[in-house]
Amino acid sequence: MSLSQGSFDAVAGLFEKVSGIRLVAAKKPLVEGRLQRLAQQAGHARLDDYVHQLMHAASAEEITRVVDKLTTNETYFFREPQHYDHLKAQLPTLLNLLAGQPLRVWSAASSSGEEAYSLAMLLDEELGDQTRWEIVGTDLSTQMVQHGKRALYTLDRARNLSPARLKRHCLRGTGEYEGHVLVQRHLREHVNFGAANLMRELPRTLGRFDVIFLRNVLIYFDPPAKAAIVRRVLGQLKPDGLLYTGHAESLANLDVPVRSVATAVYAHAT
Ligand SMILES: C[S@@+](CC[C@H](N)C(=O)[O-])C[C@H]1O[C@@H](n2cnc3c(N)ncnc32)[C@H](O)[C@@H]1O
Structure with a gap:
């Protein structure tokens, strides 16, 4: 599943509003990968349809799920010892x-x-x-x-x-x-x-x-x-x-x- 440029810009705008983090154009494949499961779970075969729903009728919980998916959480015990x-x-x-x-x-x-x-x-x-x-x-x-x-x-x-x-x-x-x-x-x-x-x-x-x-x-x-x-x-x-x-x-x-x-x-x- 791929995202149109318009849908990517919409998701990036939403994410920046909530987290303050700007997703540059090079992150598009990463965003596509991370939103796949959420789109499927919400019953959408196309990512663009999912993003459309997200922008127009999403619950606060769904937006939290998207933000959770798009943050990078890599960490481990005693990192940088x-x-x-x-x-x-x-x-x-x-x-x-x-x-x-x-x-x-x-x-x-x-x-x-x-x-x-x-x-x-x-x-x-x-x-x-x-x-x-x-x-x-x-x-x-x-x-x-x-x-x-x-x-x-x-x-x-x-x-x-x-x-x-x-x-x-x-x-x-x-x-x-x-x-x-x-x-x-x-x-x-x-x-x-x-x-x-x-x-x-x-x-x-x-x-x-x-x-x-x-x-x-x-x-x-x-x-x-x-x-x-x-x-x-x-x-x-x-x-x-x-x-x-x-x-x-x-x-x-x-x-x-x-x-x-x-x-x-x-x-x-x-
Ligand atoms: C790579 S992890 C760093 C974890 C740990 N501090 C370490 O050094 O291993 C980055 C974390 O920053 C969080 N994060 C990103 N934007 C944030 C924000 N605006 N406010 C609070 N946490 C944020 C992410 O959710 C993610 O869990």
């Missing part, structure tokens, strides 16, 4: 600044939750129950938010977890869950997931954080949108907090009030 090493080394400094408050970490484009649970593994190993800590994972995709809450992953997704970590933090599935791992309750009870669109006003309940991971999401935006996201996210970072971006996402050429503290690690400008 240098960041976890850096954070581990910074923990004593961060703990000194807490003044009795819990250490709060935000995974700001958490996808299916592996980043949030990797952070939880690190904090559990380093802090245990000595210090109160909590992690918030948010994503645009409600489907990804549900995945994070479910905490069930294929073994392939857990390929970067050492046997010791797997044993300490995960339960191996059996029967219908063979080939899967479930993140254990002692981590799950520190981690909360919710939906948040980085291109819009953030939920009031989010609060402020000592550490923010904003990784592998800025790449999808043009420079003005990137800068707007970084400024919004900095609004949630405590004065001495740390902001981690993906290694391919330098903030160097963006007009944002940060100073670099290590590769792809930033703090508020002084």
